Amino acid sequence: GPSSTGSPPGASPPSAGIGGLPAPFDGQQLGDLAFRAMLYAKALRYKEATLAQVVERLKEVDRHRYHHHSVRRLDADPAKDFDTALKTCEHLISINNELSLPQAASGVLVFMEKRVERFRRKTERPDDEAGSAVIRAEMYEQLGRWDEALAIHERKLRCEPERVGHILGIMRCLGEMGKWDSLCQFCDIQWSTADDSAKKLLAIDVANTAFHVGNWDLMQSATKLMKAAHPKTYYYRAILAVQEEQYQDARRFIQQTRLAMDNDISALVGESYTRAYEKIIGLQELSELEEVIAFKTSKTADRRQLICKVWSQRLLGVEANVTYWQKLLAIQTLVLTPEENLESWLKFVALCQKSNKPDLALRTLARLMRKPAEELRTEELVRSQGYIPKVVEHYLEHLWQWGDRQHAFLMMTEFAQNLIKSASVNDLPLRARCHLKLGEWQQVLQQSRFADDSLRHQVLLNMKRATELDPKNSKCWHAWALANQRVAGHFAAVGASGPHQIPHLAAAVSGFFQSVHWSTSPSVELQDILRIITIWFENGHEETVERELRRGFNLVNIDNWLLVIPQIIARIAATQPTVREMIYELLCRIGKAHPQALIYPLTV
Numbered sequence: 001g002p003s004s005t006g007s008p009p010g011a012s013p014p015s016a017g018i019g020g021l022p023a024p025f026d027g028q029q030l031g032d033l034a035f036r037a038m039l040y041a042k043a044l045r046y047k048e049a050t051l052a053q054v055v056e057r058l059k060e061v062d063r064h065r066y067h068h069h070s071v072r073r074l075d076a077d078p079a080k081d082f083d084t085a086l087k088t089c090e091h092l093i094s095i096n097n098e099l100s101l102p103q104a105a106s107g108v109l110v111f112m113e114k115r116v117e118r119f120r121r122k123t124e125r126p127d128d129e130a131g132s133a134v135i136r137a138e139m140y141e142q143l144g145r146w147d148e149a150l151a152i153h154e155r156k157l158r159c160e161p162e163r164v165g166h167i168l169g170i171m172r173c174l175g176e177m178g179k180w181d182s183l184c185q186f187c188d189i190q191w192s193t194a195d196d197s198a199k200k201l202l203a204i205d206v207a208n209t210a211f212h213v214g215n216w217d218l219m220q221s222a223t224k225l226m227k228a229a230h231p232k233t234y235y236y237r238a239i240l241a242v243q244e245e246q247y248q249d250a251r252r253f254i255q256q257t258r259l260a261m262d263n264d265i266s267a268l269v270g271e272s273y274t275r276a277y278e279k280i281i282g283l284q285e286l287s288e289l290e291e292v293i294a295f296k297t298s299k300t301a302d303r304r305q306l307i308c309k310v311w312s313q314r315l316l317g318v319e320a321n322v323t324y325w326q327k328l329l330a331i332q333t334l335v336l337t338p339e340e341n342l343e344s345w346l347k348f349v350a351l352c353q354k355s356n357k358p359d360l361a362l363r364t365l366a367r368l369m370r371k372p373a374e375e376l377r378t379e380e381l382v383r384s385q386g387y388i389p390k391v392v393e394h395y396l397e398h399l400w401q402w403g404d405r406q407h408a409f410l411m412m413t414e415f416a417q418n419l420i421k422s423a424s425v426n427d428l429p430l431r432a433r434c435h436l437k438l439g440e441w442q443q444v445l446q447q448s449r450f451a452d453d454s455l456r457h458q459v460l461l462n463m464k465r466a467t468e469l470d471p472k473n474s475k476c477w478h479a480w481a482l483a484n485q486r487v488a489g490h491f492a493a494v495g496a497s498g499p500h501q502i503p504h505l506a507a508a509v510s511g512f513f514q515s516v517h518w519s520t521s522p523s524v525e526l527q528d529i530l531r532i533i534t535i536w537f538e539n540g541h542e543e544t545v546e547r548e549l550r551r552g553f554n555l556v557n558i559d560n561w562l563l564v565i566p567q568i569i570a571r572i573a574a575t576q577p578t579v580r581e582m583i584y585e586l587l588c589r590i591g592k593a594h595p596q597a598l599i600y601p602l603t604v
Helices: 027-036 040-066 078-098 102-122 137-142 146-159 164-176 180-193 196-213 216-224 231-243 247-271 273-297 301-316 322-332 342-354 358-368 378-383 389-402 405-421 425-445 453-469 474-493 502-518 522-539 543-555 558-570 577-593 595-603
Strands: none
Touching (some): 027 040, 027 078, 040 078, 078 137, 146 164, 164 180, 164 196, 180 196, 180 216, 196 231, 196 322, 216 231, 247 273, 273 322, 301 342, 322 342, 342 358, 378 389, 378 405, 389 405, 425 453, 425 474, 474 502, 502 522, 502 543, 522 558, 558 577
8 A cells, every 4th residue: 555654656855875775875975976986777767766856856847937936945956956957967977888789878857958958947947157058068979079179169168278188188179170270270379378387288289299290399488397207298208208309208208108108008097908908008109109210220121011010010900999099190200201101091081980980081192192171172083183192082982981982983984994095014903993883873873773784884994904903802893793783683573584684693693703712701701601502592593693602712812701601501402403413522521521510500
């Protein structure tokens, strides 16, 4: 029955906290403790429960005002609840980011924009003296929405021009967006007008900006105002010493940086490698700075070439994070221009595009072409001989992904034709990639409809040309095979199987085998093997398909079949004699090489 207090069954008493715990253990405290202990799922639960309680109280206030009742009767403090809601939402964004739930983090921001702002109006709480919305710029920063965060920081700076926090916020946003020239100009203005106390707060960020743009005078003046024993102080002094070829001093500063970082790294590594990863990247920067000294002092070209190779390979092992890559590439620019380190910078461009940072990708490409991003003209880049062809190709891919696709396709067509006129042996892989992109883009533009004979022929021609120009590229073979399989599917769908369909199936089988043969990705190999056995079991009795299958069995490594043994055994009683015979032959070959791999599938 109902409790003696009159509360509904199952409800927590009025003094209860989250989850029925006593009031001293409220959700805010539990959530904060869980976050500090890196128990993010628990922290999420407590913070969400806290937010639900606060929102319910604000709704109750709203209802009482609607009925013209006094809010005091509720023993409520709407202003305090409003602040709690804002802080809790900000914590939820941080927690969801830690849990790799970006959509949930964005959802919290949407909730704030709709519900919390409405409660702000209901509680008649004015905006702050900067005239900004209740949502802080730091929340947009956590979501990677740097444009919106920058707009808030700039608006606040206009109202509070001497507030260092707003200046640092603008510097963070411009740095993350890759607008280093704008950031350097902003730093120059702020540094020249700031007093000594403000300069001490700005020094680290100003030195970082100066390092990225190569403004060594500004970096020198900023370093002088840093805290004496700070790791960043030793780090930037080491960079300046390397730049001035004071290698003995540079080594001493590098060692001091390591010692200053030691306590933080030891504590973080004990908690979690993931949490310590940023500090570990800092150690890698120090190692590469030592390698920069070795590069500068080396007397042999072989030694310098080996260091460059190590940098390229090491970069591929770094987490796919734009900030980490940018730091390491900045160190390498002390001895290598972007043109000399072209492959690494082009990989960085691809990473920016995957990380949804098209502006930074475009500015990096503009830097490689030695032009401001605002002055890039596609026609000029394609038709001029003064730009690096690989960079132009990546620019056209960028235009396709973030700009006018039809224009990008037309420009790539013209670019591929221009490459033929200036072709050399080294240009063959580049030309192959251009034809591969043309084939893929044309399928997207025509939405993979193969009813038009001329368009179908053009797609297959581009794919085939790519395999001829770079016969060891598994991506080209995979794309060629997949296009043929789709064409065969089109003919089957319109009832034109037989002589129209079979040649494309045979070409698909041949292409998939070549893709498996040259591939270095196990996942791609498995996908292509599964596509092969699909065609094999359905059309293996056709003479041309059978011929390509037997040729492919001799081409690929027998180990590639180990993961699909159950699928092959399942068709061992196929009705087509040719298919059944090839299954028997392949299983015998697998049994000779790996007898243990057949025992379990055959006995189950």
